[in-house]
Amino acid sequence: MANIDLPLNEEEMDxxxxxxxxxxxxxxxxxxxxxxxxxxxxxxNQMQLITERGF
Structure with a gap:
């Protein structure tokens, strides 16, 4: 598995x-x-816009 720097802990990734x-x-x-x-x-992208608008 590749090491990726994500703001998630191990449980969240699982x-x-x-x-x-x-x-x-x-x-x-x-x-x-x-x-x-x-x-x-x-x-x-569309997900960034949707998240910014709180949908």
Missing amino acids: RISDLSYTGTHSLSLKMIHQILPDLWHTSK
């Missing part, structure tokens, strides 16, 4: 590694309209 995802999630049209302008005009 809990995350136990998560499983079975598909993808789509954004609502309302959410797309809210973040699309910033996606075009900043170097931030």
Whole structure:
């Protein structure tokens, strides 16, 4: 396993590694309209914008 400097402790990393995802999630049209302008005009990704806005 590679050493990666993350702000997580060992227990948190173990809990995350136990998560499983079975598909993808789509954004609502309302959410797309809210973040699309910033996606075009900043170097931030959608998760950064969603987190900043508290969604």
